[in-house]
Amino acid sequence: MGSADLRDPDPATPNVNEAVGGKTSFTAGFQRADLTVLAAPKIELGIGAASPVGYTGTGVNFMYGSGTNRSVVTDADTTDFNGSQLLVTGLLATDTVGVNGNFKITGTDLTFNGTKIGTVTSSGKGIDLAITLTASTTKATVQSLVNALRFSTTAGTSSRDLHVTLTDPTGVTSAEQLRTINKA
Numbered sequence: 001m002g003s004a005d006l007r008d009p010d011p012a013t014p015n016v017n018e019a020v021g022g023k024t025s026f027t028a029g030f031q032r033a034d035l036t037v038l039a040a041p042k043i044e045l046g047i048g049a050a051s052p053v054g055y056t057g058t059g060v061n062f063m064y065g066s067g068t069n070r071s072v073v074t075d076a077d078t079t080d081f082n083g084s085q086l087l088v089t090g091l092l093a094t095d096t097v098g099v100n101g102n103f104k105i106t107g108t109d110l111t112f113n114g115t116k117i118g119t120v121t122s123s124g125k126g127i128d129l130a131i132t133l134t135a136s137t138t139k140a141t142v143q144s145l146v147n148a149l150r151f152s153t154t155a156g157t158s159s160r161d162l163h164v165t166l167t168d169p170t171g172v173t174s175a176e177q178l179r180t181i182n183k184a
Helices: 139-147
Strands: 042-044 072-074 085-089 095-099 103-106 109-112 115-123 129-133 149-153 160-167 177-181
Touching: 042 160, 072 139, 085 139, 095 103, 109 139, 139 149, 139 160, 149 160
Parallel strands: none
Antiparallel strands: 042 072, 085 129, 085 160, 095 149, 103 109, 109 115, 115 129, 160 177
């Protein structure tokens, strides 16, 4: 059996299945492509914040770890958290998630040491807590905010699975962190 010659016998009319050098877009040079890989923010729960934790009418810091074992927030490619969103879901109608310490929620404003750092777009009272952060927010402030999250309820008869996520300004969301809270 002989080998077939697959070359086009007439170079003036090239075979449609054959690349013919500089006449196709495949050989017209090259273009540079830049690939940007966006890192997701990361929330690591403090190992001192036992799960489950009890709750009372006065509330508990459900993300806070004791001493140096606090919850940690990292994001390899974000230093400016303007436009980031912190979200807590899983609340029942009788539940509230708010903040404490140097953080205050007044109406829709979230302040830290008197400076507005965010807007509360969902109140955290019987529904999700959603906070959109401003340009005044640093990574250290976001980490302090996560540790300042506080849960309380007026009628607690069952456990809650609260879910916490952080979406950075590029739109990349952290893995969901779960904190189970049981009645004390």
